[in-house]
Amino acid sequence: MNGYATINDLGDVNAQLRAFKDSDERRDAFVQDLVKRYSDLQIAHRALVHDFENEKQSRRTWQERFEVVERTTNILQGNVNNNCFALALIDGDGAIFQDALLQSANEGGSDAAHKLHTEIKNHLQSIYAASSSWAVCVQIFINLEGLAKKLYSCGIVKSVTDMYAFARAFSLNQPLFNIVDVGSGKERADHKIKEMLRLFIANQQCKHVILGGISHDNGYLPGLDQWRYDQATYSRISLLETTPSEPGFLALNFRTMRCPSLFRSEHLPAKPMNIALPVQTSMQPPIQPPIQPPKSQTLATQSPLMSTPQRQMPPILPTPPVSSGVPLVPRTPDPAPTLHPLLNNGRSKSVSSTQSNGSITPAQSAATPSPSESTWATIGNKGKTTSSYSIAPTPRRDRPFILLNAFDQRLDVPISKARASFEGLDMRIKRSGKVCNNYHIIGKCNEYGCEYDHGVRLGEGERTALRIKARQKSCPDLLDCRDPHCIYGHQCVWGSSCAYGEDCFFHATHKMDRTPVMRLFENDEIQLIQA
The missing domain is CATH 3.40.50 (Rossmann fold)
Incomplete structure (x- = not known):
């Protein structure tokens, strides 16, 4: 080699340059890839940071709420306990x-x-x-x-x-x-x-x-x-x-x-027992000798004078017929039962009794009459002998009442079908249309614009038939009704033998006690019915 490059040497340089160029390209690609990856990591990091902040805030929020709920729960639990x-x-x-x-x-x-x-x-x-x-x-x-x-x-x-x-x-x-x-x-x-x-x-x-x-x-x-x-x-x-x-x-x-020491283990008696009422003792008037009324005047033709003051009389004794000429001989009356007040919503009720033969003994005063007031032959102003008075009891009008059994349940007063005229009632209905129950049975109708026939009131037979028909409809209050003027039925006439069974409007009364033990009048007076 003489220090100068040959052609072969230049070829090697070009190869190296190409190698360097390829290396630079790979380096650039690598750097770009690193930059991209870093950028992606930054984006992901920011998202994670945001998520973390949200979770941290949520945790704090729920923690605060939990503490509030926990305090409230503890308070409520304490109150409950x-x-x-x-x-x-x-x-x-x-x-x-x-x-x-x-x-x-x-x-x-x-x-x-x-x-x-x-x-x-x-x-x-x-x-x-x-x-x-x-x-x-x-x-x-x-x-x-x-x-x-x-x-x-x-x-x-x-x-x-x-x-x-x-x-x-x-x-x-x-x-x-x-x-x-x-x-x-x-x-x-x-x-x-x-x-x-x-x-x-x-x-x-x-x-x-x-x-x-x-x-x-x-x-x-x-x-x-x-x-x-x-x-x-x-x-x-x-x-x-x-x-x-x-x-x-x-x-x-x-x-x-x-709790046997507190409550009864058996039901109350179905029927009332015979009650031994204490007897009101009083001095009885002495028996007077027979006194013949004056011949010029008889008991039947005289009336009490209006000016004669009324006195409290002892129990009325049977009066002999006037025409027989029997003198009035007083006898010792039977002891009267002591009154026991029955209260109803704060109001007192007087009690009377009914004997087994159906006669009524009215409630009597507990006051004891003096002998002069109890002597039958000396009624009237003292010293007067020119007038005599009838001591026969004054007939009292029938007062409306209802019957009650031992369980305080209403019973219907029986109606005699023998006195009913169903044929006459049917003829009236055909002639004038349906009749008003209240008007013809009670005697008045309070319904404005009543569509049923009023007119001339039905006769006794037709009215009895109408009462029987009206009782076929059940009263809304049934056994609890206390209205003596109620015209509807309160019990099934067939009782436990009713063929309709539970379909009967009165099925609740089929097995009820049908023995009356008392009468309840309009003024809340109760009259016991003795067996």
């Missing part, structure tokens, strides 16, 4: 207190409330270890007036006021105990108990519910059956058994508690 209670719902028709408690009135009511509170606390303690601080609420739903009359008619209490006194004392002894008067009507107590159960069974503060006096009524079964398969709710229900339970309640297998 601090105000726990057990509720007893009792149907008073099926849970009758023991006779001794009812007869003690005020003392019995207080004693019953205290004993019931103790029994319920013991029952709860056997189920829940932490139940010592729970409050006990008791609601007894009852027809107070009806039960009071029933107890009185059965001779269990001396007066219906004893039942009212018992109820007041029971409610006052325990602040959360109440006897709720629901009035007459079987479904009223049932409805209240079912609605109270529906409301409180979902209340978490209500830890346990005791249902009492319902095991005789299968109407409660559908409502209880729904809780049978809900273990959480099923375990919170107990039954207070008084009278023997129906088979359907035994199949439910709820917890059962019994």
Whole structure:
């Protein structure tokens, strides 16, 4: 080599230049790829940073919310735990207190409330270890007036006021105990108990519910059956058994508690027992010698003078016929029964009795007449002998009344079909159209624009036939109706032998007690019917 490049040497240079060029291109591609990757990483990083910030903010937000909810939950849980209670719902028709408690009135009511509170606390303690601080609420739903009359008619209490006194004392002894008067009507107590159960069974503060006096009524079964398969709710229900339970309640297998010292284990008598009423003792007037009335005047032709003051008379004795000339000889009257007031919404009712022969003995005053007032031959102004008076009882108009059985259920007064003229009624309807029941039966119609025939009132036979037809329609209040002027029917005339069965409008009355034990008049006077 002489120091100069040859042609072969230039070829090598070109090869190297091409190699360098390829290397530069690869380097550029590599750098561009690095730049692209870095750019992509930056974009991904920014997205991750944003996501992280969002998650961090969300976590803080949820943390704050959790803390609020936790505080609220703790407060609510504390309130629930601090105000726990057990509720007893009792149907008073099926849970009758023991006779001794009812007869003690005020003392019995207080004693019953205290004993019931103790029994319920013991029952709860056997189920829940932490139940010592729970409050006990008791609601007894009852027809107070009806039960009071029933107890009185059965001779269990001396007066219906004893039942009212018992109820007041029971409610006052325990602040959360109440006897709720629901009035007459079987479904009223049932409805209240079912609605109270529906409301409180979902209340978490209500830890346990005791249902009492319902095991005789299968109407409660559908409502209880729904809780049978809900273990959480099923375990919170107990039954207070008084009278023997129906088979359907035994199949439910709820917890059962019994209080034999508090409640009767048998139903009240279906019919009232003979009540030995105390006799009002009074001095009897001495027997007077026979006194012949003056020949010039007879009892039948004289009338009491308007100026003669009226006196309180003893029980009226049978008056001999005037034409027989028999002198008026007084005799010692039979002792009058002592009056027992029956209360209805604060109003007193006078009680009279009806003998088995159907004669009515009106309620009498407890005042004792003096001998001068009790002497039959000396009626009138003292010293006068020129006038005589009729002592025959003044006929009193028939007062409207309704019949009640021992369960305070209305019975229809029988109507004699022998006096009915259905043919005459049909002729009147064909001639004048349908007649107005109220107008022709009661004597007045208060419906404005009545579309039925009024006109001349029906005769007695046609009116009797119309009454029989009107009774074929059931009264909306049925056994609870107390309107003596109600023209509709209150019981099925066929009773348990009715061919319509449950399709009968009166099917609820098919198995009712049809023995009347009292009459209830418009003025709330009650007249016991003695057997």
